[in-house]
Amino acid sequence: MFKNCSKCLEHKSLHDFHILKTAKLGRHPQCKLCRKKKYKTNKYSELNLREICCYNCGEIKSVDQFYKNKSSSTGRQIYCKCCHRNKIKQSMSKKDNFLKLLLKKFKKKYKNRKINITVQNINDLLNKQGEKCHITKHILTTNVDIKQRTDNIWNISIMIINNNKKEIDINSVHLVCNLVYSSIEIYNLSEQELTGIYSQLNS
Structure with a gap:
């Protein structure tokens, strides 16, 4: 089979074109020779x-x-x-992308457990909670810094309700802010203890 090169317009065999599955006939629109010349030109331009x-x-x-x-x-x-x-x-701060990243990190942390949670599950729970932290009731954010870190104190975190369960689904978790999640992790507090402390601080 043959096709025309979009660059030099010559009629050439398909063997003279690189494979590109998404293109017409499964080949790149420019022939190998034209692409090679273009690469050399780009390389020369970069050097100068x-x-x-x-x-x-x-x-x-x-x-x-x-x-x-x-x-x-x-x-x-x-x-x-x-x-x-x-x-x-x-891009990463957009909610859907943030939730994908959040779930990926959650699965990595609990890789020894079976995680039956999807991004849609998290989004539904977030809407159910009014996009607020389960404990502090602060609005949850989805901010990511330049280095793609997600540890802003008001960002969404996934908190497991029962840490003894080997299988975790969306009914096994609450969505909280990073501040709450970090406090639980550092001080080994239960949800009830943290809720009590926060209530006293705001009374």
């Missing part, structure tokens, strides 16, 4: 480029302030490293 203007913040920065990207004309990402990290932070 000293500064790039960030597509997001508009600042002109040193080329080493951009992550590498072989497929771009400059050989670098269009966003500077700072903007790139901020975009990751914004």
Whole structure:
């Protein structure tokens, strides 16, 4: 079989194109030769480029302030490293992404137990709790910093009600803020003890 290269427009055998399952006929639109030339051009551009203007913040920065990207004309990402990290932070702070990360960490921590909890389960419980901490009634947040840490004191944490259970489902947990979760972990307090202490502080 044959196809036309989208770059040089030559009619070539499919063997002259790299495999790309999502493309027409399962092959890359540009032939191997054109892609090779493009790669060399990008590599040459990268070696001679000293500064790039960030597509997001508009600042002109040193080329080493951009992550590498072989497929771009400059050989670098269009966003500077700072903007790139901020975009990751914004993405991870979206509730669905945050809950996925939260559940992943929870499963990793309790890898020796059977976890029958889904992201949708957590979202439903969060709505049931009015998006508030089960104990303090503070509004729960989903903030992530640049380093993708989720330990903001008001962020959502999953607290197990009965620590002796080997199988954990959504009925076995409450959603609390990190401040409460950390207090339970550090001081080995029960939910009742912590609730009592918090009630006294606010009385």
